[in-house]
Amino acid sequence: MTLRRSLAALLVLLLTACGGPAASTRGREGDTFEEDVRLARVHTEAFWKAQFEALGRTYEPVTDFVAYRGEGGPSCGGEPAVPNNAFYCQDGHFIAYDVDWMAAFWNEMGDGSTYLIIPHEIGHAVQAQLGTEFALNVQRELQADCYAGGALAGLVRAGVLEAEEGDDTELLLNLEAAGDPTDDWFRPDAHGTAAQRQRSFATGYNNGVGACTPQG
Numbered sequence: 001m002t003l004r005r006s007l008a009a010l011l012v013l014l015l016t017a018c019g020g021p022a023a024s025t026r027g028r029e030g031d032t033f034e035e036d037v038r039l040a041r042v043h044t045e046a047f048w049k050a051q052f053e054a055l056g057r058t059y060e061p062v063t064d065f066v067a068y069r070g071e072g073g074p075s076c077g078g079e080p081a082v083p084n085n086a087f088y089c090q091d092g093h094f095i096a097y098d099v100d101w102m103a104a105f106w107n108e109m110g111d112g113s114t115y116l117i118i119p120h121e122i123g124h125a126v127q128a129q130l131g132t133e134f135a136l137n138v139q140r141e142l143q144a145d146c147y148a149g150g151a152l153a154g155l156v157r158a159g160v161l162e163a164e165e166g167d168d169t170e171l172l173l174n175l176e177a178a179g180d181p182t183d184d185w186f187r188p189d190a191h192g193t194a195a196q197r198q199r200s201f202a203t204g205y206n207n208g209v210g211a212c213t214p215q216g
Contacts, residue, residue, distance in 0.1 A: 033106045033114070040118035041065055041095075043160050047151045048126055051209060062125055064094040073098065086117050088124035095121045105174070112171045115161075116148055116201075123147030132214070139214040142192045142200040145175075146212035149204030175201060 045061050052059035066074050073081025073096050076089035086097035097117070105113035123144035134140045155161045175198045192200065204212050 036114040044119045066096040067099040088121045119148035145200040146204035149201035150209035153205040
């Protein structure tokens with residue numbers, strides 16, 4: 001059995017055993033943080049371009065991909081960028097990320113962080129283009145996690161990205177680190193607990209982006 005198939009099976013086991021997912025990837029073309037950022041953007045947008053075409057629609061690539069440091073990021077809708085963050089800005093259709101913050105994740109927790117964060121933010125760009133409406137912010141965030149899992153699985157299955165040993169653990173740790181400490185869905189900045197985010201990502205990975213309906 002190939003490692004790629006093993007990861008898919010492990011995802012199912014983790015989802016039923018502890019509410020979490022697994023799987024990440026390493027781009028075939030490079031092995032640096034900068035290259036992983038480029039690959040995550042290019043391949044995830046190519047995935048969504050194909051998905052939109054299958055629906056008879058046109059995916060609009062983000063207009064810019066801005067790396068910033070600390071408080072030096074671009075504003076969005078009059079709000080300043082903050083340190084230690086990555087975000088999609090619908091007003092301008094761009095993605096920005098604190099490069100030092102994201103590189104630290106890459107160095108400390110592996111490349112899985114890059115293949116979570118960037119597909120997640122591109123998932124927000126997809127939501128904007130589809131005009132998806134949400135009652136709560138946490139629904140928006142969990143769907144973006146699901147989209148990230150679905151896009152990653154599609155790229156692995158297509159052979160665009162190849163899975164490596166230990167990627168499942170990387171993703172579990174990254175999703176756990178990104179979870180909210182409490183299950184307060186009414187907070188305007190709520191993203192979901194570790195278990196909720198892991199479950200949403202695994203739903204997309206196992207079942208595809210078509211399964212990523214907003215949770216309520």
